[in-house]
Amino acid sequence: MDTLKRLEATIAERMSASPDSSYVAKLNAKGVSKIAQKVGEEATETVIAAVSGSNEELVSESADLLFHLLVLLKAKGVGLDEVCAELDRREGLSGLDEKAQRTQ
Numbered sequence: 001m002d003t004l005k006r007l008e009a010t011i012a013e014r015m016s017a018s019p020d021s022s023y024v025a026k027l028n029a030k031g032v033s034k035i036a037q038k039v040g041e042e043a044t045e046t047v048i049a050a051v052s053g054s055n056e057e058l059v060s061e062s063a064d065l066l067f068h069l070l071v072l073l074k075a076k077g078v079g080l081d082e083v084c085a086e087l088d089r090r091e092g093l094s095g096l097d098e099k100a101q102r103t104q
């Protein structure tokens, strides 16, 4: 998590850099649709690596996917903490489901 938080901060800082010197700034300048398209491409490459690639390829594609997802979230003004809060909420809900099942 520290890694993702650090990367989120780096991405925020690079958003307003020169597109000539920063991949994040260059991608951001192309707009949300292009960033979303990159997330889709990286997701597909991750799926292909999982189904027919090595675990090394899966790790590499997963890193590309997480990176581009963080760029997309930043471009949309959504914080990683909001996504984590949603995951925490679901974890709580699934705990409640388990408790409900145990008392049935």
Ligand SMILES: N=c1c2ncn([C@@H]3O[C@H](COP(=O)(O)OP(=O)(O)OP(=O)(O)O)[C@@H](O)[C@H]3O)c2ncn1[C@@H]1O[C@H](COP(=O)(O)O)[C@@H](O)[C@H]1O
Pocket (backbone or CB within 6 Å): 007, 010, 011, 014, 021, 022, 023, 024, 025, 038, 063, 064, 067
């Ligand atoms: N983690 C990454 C990272 N992962 C992947 N990439 C870039 O993502 C691009 C994706 O490659 P592709 O082959 O899919 O796409 P492409 O053909 O280069 O580009 P498109 O024309 O398809 O858009 C490559 O150019 C990679 O260099 C990244 N670029 C930057 N980061 C991090 O972001 C930080 C800031 O980077 P800058 O904005 O470049 O300073 C860096 O310090 C890193 O920590």
